[in-house]
Amino acid sequence: xxxxxxxxxxxxMALSRGSQTSSQENVALAEIELCGELMIAAASTAEDxxxxxxxxEVLEVRSPGGRLRA
Numbered sequence: 001x002x003x004x005x006x007x008x009x010x011x012x013m014a015l016s017r018g019s020q021t022s023s024q025e026n027v028a029l030a031e032i033e034l035c036g037e038l039m040i041a042a043a044s045t046a047e048d049x050x051x052x053x054x055x056x057e058v059l060e061v062r063s064p065g066g067r068l069r070a
Contacts, residue, residue, distance in 0.1 A: 038058055
């Protein structure tokens, strides 16, 4: 069961109704999406915890030079 799909579906439904979202709602939706990505990554790893470099990779954290941090 992929709970993230349910959240994504709920977000799509809310947006498809033509509701206008505030910037706070947009930030909250982005945070939910990032948390979902981390949950998927954590579920697919054999480790007990995600390493910081793996978290950076999942979240696409970039260095000041614009490159993906490793």
